[in-house]
Each structure stands twice: as structure tokens, then as C-alpha cells.
Amino acid sequence: MVRLVDRGGAKMNGVRPDIVRDLRCPVCAAPLSPEGGTVRCAVGHSFDVARQGYLNLSGGRAAAGDTAAMIAARAEFLAAGHYDFIGTALASAAARTVAADGLVVDLGAGTGHHTAAVLDALPGRLGLALDSSTYALRRAARAHPRLGAVACDGWRRLPVRDGAAALVLDVFAPRNGAEFRRILAPGGALLVVTPEPAHLRELVDALDLLAVDPDKDRRLDHALGAHFALVDSRVETRTLHLGPADVRRLVAMGPSARHTDPPPTDGLPATTTVTAAIRLSTYR
Secondary structure (H helix, E strand, C coil): CCCCECCCCCECCCCCHHHHCCEECCCCCCEEEEECCEEEECCCCEEEECCCCCEECCCCCCCCCCCHHHHHHHHHHHHCCCCHHHHHHHHHHHHHHCCCCCEEEEECCCCCHHHHHHHHHCCCCCEEEEECCHHHHHHHCCCCCCEEEEECCCCCCCCECCCCEEEEEEECCCCCHHHHHHHEEEEEEEEEEEECCCCCHHHHHHHCCCCCCCCHHHHHHHHHCCCCCEEEEEEEEEEEEECHHHHHHHHHHCCHHHHCCCCCCCCCCCCEEEEEEEEEEEEC
């Protein structure tokens, strides 16, 4: 949804007008205005706010996104704090980097867990979670009082005004370089989180999961190099100690769950040591 308040601080039908003003119609790219339980453009295109609090601007064309089971597993795994180091790294980079006015826009935001960590580090900023999974957006709409959630197709034109974002986040998500550039304000920054080759290597080997693409760096440069300059890059590594239930959640929430049946996890030890390794790259 897009959860906003009016100038007096009251919620307006679950839609925050101060976020809606930065959204654009996915059909004609005209500005949108809240009207009852919908938002609409001057041309007459109308979009409903779901009762769970997210706004659907997919135009009926968004990919299905992560399933309910994947999102439930992710929410439980993240709630346990295993990936909090990612949110901490993003929040620290955001506090160092943000100079422009505008939204914090997270493409592929999922449940909004990491977006909320960044908003906590940027008092007064509004955030926008974009995702194709309505199951994820139901949770993102409740993840932070300054965060709105919108369903869209991340590979198409994003339903966001030109120059509306001070900061764009991309955590294990589609990298739409041209659209990131369009929606960023002058002086804005893009923070991208990608997995390192060692990420989850113990589970990749033991459970035959999808490994990190060895061509990842070339693909990242192809997606972003024409639009941005890399200004900082740092690796964050943690050793996780996971019980069998969290191993199952980690497997169920990731890309392997899309492509294969869940691997057998019976007989896992009481604690599995797993490497979590990510790269946080800052672009301008």
C-alpha cells in the first residue's frame, strides 16, 4: 500500500498522499491522486488499494513474484535476525550517502525488512517498497510507518515520478538501470547488494542448491554501467549458526525454491555453520 498521513497526521483511507504524489499511472504515466479507496489519474485510470494496505500498479502485467510459502519462510528467517547485518550495512551506507531530497525506493523490497532498517537511519524520510509479489507487499505495508508498498513489474517502467528518489535500494533483486537513473534525483545514490561466491556455500554443496552465478559481476556492469559510476564497494561476511528449522526457511525463501523441489533436510545437525557473504556497492 501507500500508507500516508495528511498534514494533521491522520491516515487517509490507508493511502499516504505524500507518497502518492510521487507515483505515476502505469498506463499513461500521468500523476495519481487518492480518491476514496482508490488512486486515479486525470485520464481516468483507476487502481485499488488492497485491504492489506498495498497499492497495485502492475497494470495486470507484473510477474507473479515470490509465493506465499517463500515469503512466509523469508519473514520468519529475517525475524530471527540472521540477515540483520545486511540492513545495518545498508543503513550505514545510506546515512553516509544521502544528500538529495526525495524518497527511499526499494525495488524487489520483499517484506520491507531491509527498507525499514534504512528508514530508521534516515528520520523523516518516506520509503516506497516495490515488488511483484502481493504476498510480500502485504507485509511490507506494515513494516514501517513511513513505508508504502506498491505492486509493479520491476523490469518495466516503474510507476514513480522522474527524480522522486534520493536513494534507490536493490537487494538481491532485478537491476533496471535505466529506470533507476530516471527516478533518482540529481545527487541521488543507488545501493546494490549482491551475493559473493562464498555466500551459503556450505548449503550449496550439502543440499545441491543454486550457486552464485560466476558471471555475476559482468552482468551487474552490463545492467548498470551505462547509467552509473561505481563509487564504493565493500564485502560483508558473517558466520551463521543455524538450526534445522532456519536452514529449511533459508532454502525455502531463496531462488532454489523456484526451480526445484525442496531438497531433503532430514538429518540436519543441531547446528549448521553457514557463510553469509554479500557485496554492497554504491553507485552515483
